Amino acid sequence: MFREVQRFLGESWADFQRQFAGSLRSDIPLLEKANRFLLDHGGKKVRPTFTLLVAKALSGRCDGQVIDCAVATELIHTASLLHDDVVDKAQTRRGVPTMASLYSPTTAVLLGDYWLSKAMALLVDIPDKRVLHIFCKCLGDLAEGEMIQQERAIKGDTTEENYLNIIYHKTTSLFEAAMLAAAYGVDASVEEISCVQRYAYHVGQAFQMRDDMLDYSPDLSLGKPTGQDILERKITLPLLSLFACAPKSVSREIRRRMKNPDAEFVFDVFTQIARYHAMDYAQGRLEAEVNQAIEALAPLPGSQAKTHLENMAGQMAVRTA
Ligand code: FPP
Ligand code: MG
Secondary structure, eight states, X not given: OHHHHHHHHHHHHHHHHHHHHHTTOOXXXXXXXXXXXXXXXXXXXXXXXXXXXXXXXXXXXXXXXXXXXXXXXHHHHHHHHHHHHHHTTOSEETTEEOXXXXXXXXXXXXXXXXXXXXXXXXXXXXXXXXXXXXXXXXXHHHHHHHHHHHHHHHHTOOOHHHXXXXXXXXXXXXXXXXXXXXXXXXXXXXXXXXXXXXXXXXXXXXXXXXXXXXXXXXXXXXXXXXXXXHHTTOOOHHHHHHHHHSOHHHHHHHXXXXXXXXXXXXXXXXXXXXXXXXXXXXXXXXXXXXXHHHHHTTTSOOOHHHHHHHHHHHHTTTOOO
């Protein structure tokens, strides 16, 4: 699906790919080697796909500034994952060892800083300061999201409201910046900006909800170990769904044991999730978010790009990677 959209974006996508790879050349051998590894094991590039597609849907074009924003978005995303794998002490990502495990946590953090600096170098040259503002807000949100998540994990008592706030900060804020930057780049109207913001909000929330469901889905989750969130004491959509579906006594017991999780506890939670059909409940919650994203696009005129935006939102509910 993402590939199909990237093909539709044609030359704009090729420009993005070239500029993204080119922005990471370095004369320092360690940087060059680490960057090469990260480029070779990159992800789906979902966020820059949205950036270019939003620009196409609003104006039919993707010019240099929009491509710069798409590159900055992917650079920031990669930097945040480098830092996140240190925070989470993750050994693998996308089925390959993390930078922190291949080199060291220090190297991973510095590499993240480097990618972040490359993103800022692109953004600072864009005359429309709304772009720099939205990305700076997002950087603050990413760090705040991680902090709120840690705070809730230590307390062990995340509510649904806390959860929605955490995922907005740690994930949605970058989707929002990626798509608003595109809208600013093509001089979108106030109404169009508001449509894009609503769409980005629901897509971002849905993306992270699906990510959190994959952590409970050993059959679907490719390249990532499952049950990690429970071990890190993170209460996410599947557990919140279990609390909504199971009797109070079950929820109370799980919340109590959540403060001291181990592999046996993960097994027990997975059993209760299956017993009370909590994943179906979670999927319903996720699909409601996707529907709201699609509805947000209603005022935009019909086009192939808009259809792709609708399908991309739909993909958030079913993606397995
Ligand atoms: C992945 O979440 C992590 C994020 C979406 C954000 C991480 C942000 C930071 C560590 C703050 C630092 C920010 C910058 C700009 C360098 P996850 O752990 O739930 O997902 P995962 O399963 O993919 O690891
Ligand atoms: Mg992580």
